[in-house]
Amino acid sequence: MEKIIEISNLTKTYRKRKSREVIQAVNDVDFNVYKGEILGLLGPNGAGKTTTIKLICGLLYPDSSEIKIKGIPNTDSRLESLQYISAVLEGNRNLYWRLTVRENLEYFAGNRGRSRKEVKEEIDKLLQMFRLKDKENELVNRLSRGMQQKLAIAVAMLANTEVMLLDEPTLCLDVQTGLEVREILKSIVSNYQRTIIISSHDMDVIQDICDRTVIINQGTVVIDQRVDELIKLFEVRSYRLTLTEPLSLDQQKAISTRFPTNEYVEDQAYSYLTVQLEKSEDIYQIFQVLQLNRTPIDSIDRKAIRFDEVFLKIIQGDHQYAMD
Amino acid sequence: MQWINLFLANLWKEYLEMKRYLPNTIALVLTFYFIFLGLFGVIHFFGDPSTQDVNIQFVIVNYIFWFLALSVIQMFGFEIVNEAIRGTLEQLSMSPMGIWRILSTRLIASTIIYGIIIFVLLIITMLTAGQWLNIDILSIFPIFVLTVFGMYGVGLMVGGLAIVYKQIQAFLQILQFLLAGLTFIPLAASPFMYFLPFVIGVDLVRDIMIGGQTLIDIGWLPLTILFINAFVYFIAGLLFFNYCERMAMKKGLLGQY
Numbered sequence: 001m002e003k004i005i006e007i008s009n010l011t012k013t014y015r016k017r018k019s020r021e022v023i024q025a026v027n028d029v030d031f032n033v034y035k036g037e038i039l040g041l042l043g044p045n046g047a048g049k050t051t052t053i054k055l056i057c058g059l060l061y062p063d064s065s066e067i068k069i070k071g072i073p074n075t076d077s078r079l080e081s082l083q084y085i086s087a088v089l090e091g092n093r094n095l096y097w098r099l100t101v102r103e104n105l106e107y108f109a110g111n112r113g114r115s116r117k118e119v120k121e122e123i124d125k126l127l128q129m130f131r132l133k134d135k136e137n138e139l140v141n142r143l144s145r146g147m148q149q150k151l152a153i154a155v156a157m158l159a160n161t162e163v164m165l166l167d168e169p170t171l172c173l174d175v176q177t178g179l180e181v182r183e184i185l186k187s188i189v190s191n192y193q194r195t196i197i198i199s200s201h202d203m204d205v206i207q208d209i210c211d212r213t214v215i216i217n218q219g220t221v222v223i224d225q226r227v228d229e230l231i232k233l234f235e236v237r238s239y240r241l242t243l244t245e246p247l248s249l250d251q252q253k254a255i256s257t258r259f260p261t262n263e264y265v266e267d268q269a270y271s272y273l274t275v276q277l278e279k280s281e282d283i284y285q286i287f288q289v290l291q292l293n294r295t296p297i298d299s300i301d302r303k304a305i306r307f308d309e310v311f312l313k314i315i316q317g318d319h320q321y322a323m324d
Numbered sequence: 325m326q327w328i329n330l331f332l333a334n335l336w337k338e339y340l341e342m343k344r345y346l347p348n349t350i351a352l353v354l355t356f357y358f359i360f361l362g363l364f365g366v367i368h369f370f371g372d373p374s375t376q377d378v379n380i381q382f383v384i385v386n387y388i389f390w391f392l393a394l395s396v397i398q399m400f401g402f403e404i405v406n407e408a409i410r411g412t413l414e415q416l417s418m419s420p421m422g423i424w425r426i427l428s429t430r431l432i433a434s435t436i437i438y439g440i441i442i443f444v445l446l447i448i449t450m451l452t453a454g455q456w457l458n459i460d461i462l463s464i465f466p467i468f469v470l471t472v473f474g475m476y477g478v479g480l481m482v483g484g485l486a487i488v489y490k491q492i493q494a495f496l497q498i499l500q501f502l503l504a505g506l507t508f509i510p511l512a513a514s515p516f517m518y519f520l521p522f523v524i525g526v527d528l529v530r531d532i533m534i535g536g537q538t539l540i541d542i543g544w545l546p547l548t549i550l551f552i553n554a555f556v557y558f559i560a561g562l563l564f565f566n567y568c569e570r571m572a573m574k575k576g577l578l579g580q581y
């Protein structure tokens with residue numbers, strides 16, 4: 001697969017204005033982005049997602065190393081590398097509020113050296129695709145937040161670049177508009193052969209539209225993996241046993257020493273034990289404990305794990321197996 | 325072709341904004357008209373009758389250039405601060421054309437628009453007041469362009485400061501007085517004046533508009549000096565601006581206000 005963006009040993013520190021305190025926003029980050037994929041940059045608040053995106057967009061200079069965009073270093077040949085990149089940045093300030101929908105599209109295309117005539121048909125198409133046709137002559141400050149976000153994405157689309165970066169594109173959108181934006185992004189990748197990098201802390205969005213995810217925490221990459229594999233990895237290790245008799249205290253203690261993260265609940269009819277296994281053989285250890293009292297097992301299920309749980313576990317440091 | 329499209333897009337945007345802020349635009353035009361009229365009037369009534377005509381003309385030419393210097397030099401900084409407040413500065417910086425090119429075309433666009441407005445107003449004022457300045461467009465135009473070019477270099481420097489510091493309004497106020505000084509003090513006051521931006525150009529325009537000279541009367545030497553002066557200021561401005569832009573990117577200041 002063709003590498004479109006290459007990032008290696010990327011580091012960026014900020015200095016606080018008054019105290020001169022150093023903030024390590026991005027620390028030795030490595031990852032590549034391949035042609036035609038949707039890559040999800042995931043991480044909690046302050047993880048360094050926006051900083052990484054701005055570094056890729058050439059809006060920030062890294063402290064060390066460089067980012068290559070189609071082989072072009074984006075610090076030394078900044079303007080040249082920008083030909084391949086467009087972005088919708090965080091928040092809703094990507095547009096001119098005193099211009100109309102169509103004027104915004106025309107103006108930003110003009111800033112990339114394209115004439116109004118040249119982009120007219122493309123704009124019509126985009127307005128159709130983003131369902132903004134009936135708003136084309138409306139001033140941007142009269143649009144809803146969702147429409148503004150869609151327009152910002154349309155503006156980025158009109159730049160016709162191979163790579164599009166979106167920083168938290170579904171933040172502040174209602175459920176329906178959020179879904180609409182997701183559908184649009186998916187169709188962009190399949191119909192226009194674009195490469196998309198999207199940052200979010202909404203796991204659902206990432207799980208739904210991304211092929212691969214790079215998870216950043218405190219400025220470093222903790223995971224770089226295909227989304228489906230990542231989920232599988234954690235799924236395999238999470239088991240739920242339904243028991244028809246409760247565990248004795250000794251049994252509970254034995255389980256807890258071996259599996260500190262286990263969850264055990266009892267109700268009238270059943271007891272439920274959920275454990276995370278590091279290796280699948282570890283299940284025998286549980287059987288050993290159950291055998292002590294010949295506790296009857298009703299069923300063993302592989303627990304379906306949601307992506308947000310995976311994410312939390314990774315952020316809390318439980319990722320040693322996912323990395324390889 | 326890219327340059328032309330860039331220019332047209334920014335000309336279009338300037339026009340749209342003037343149209344959308346129409347009351348503002350009208351107020352500006354009226355202010356101009358009344359200031360011109362006022363200048364003609366004040367000097368008419370209070371000036372020394374023997375030097376009256378020259379005085380009027382001197383003040384008006386200076387006033388026009390002061391306004392021009394003000395708008396050209398402040399515009400860069402002003403636009404950057406404005407874009408930073410609106411939050412669109414980062415989007416602009418992501419164009420492969422680069423911020424300075426975009427803002428340059430905006431500046432050219434607004435200079436053209438305001439140039440036409442001032443020109444028309446001046447004619448109207450002259451009609452109203454019955455006083456005539458020597459408007460020899462052929463001679464004035466090349467000097468005018470070179471002078472604006474030099475002013476533009478200074479504008480780039482102000483823009484560079486704006487991109488890093490953002491809160492430059494106080495500085496711009498002080499600058500207004502400095503600029504007034506530069507436009508009103510004659511070149512002959514000191515040889516040092518040759519090194520200052522755009523003083524030479526204003527002086528030459530005064531020679532033409534008041535003294536009735538032509539390009540040929542002026543000769544090559546002053547024109548060459550003007551050219552070098554403008555060119556040096558422009559290059560220095562551009563280098564300084566790029567330096568500041570890079571610094572803003574290093575410190576993460578582009579998106580901040």
Ligand SMILES: Nc1ncnc2c1ncn2[C@@H]1O[C@H](COP(=O)(O)OP(=O)(O)OP(=O)(O)O)[C@@H](O)[C@H]1O
Pocket residue numbers: 014015016023024025043044045046047048049050051052201575576577580
């Ligand atoms: N311009 C700046 N000056 C100083 N510190 C900054 C600046 N921008 C970001 N930071 C700091 O760098 C770190 C990373 O911030 P960044 O905005 O990249 O995080 P993020 O992952 O985008 O977070 P969020 O999910 O909240 O958007 C944070 O600690 C933040 O406070």
Ligand SMILES: [Mg+2]
Pocket residue numbers: 049050051090167
């Ligand atoms: Mg962010």
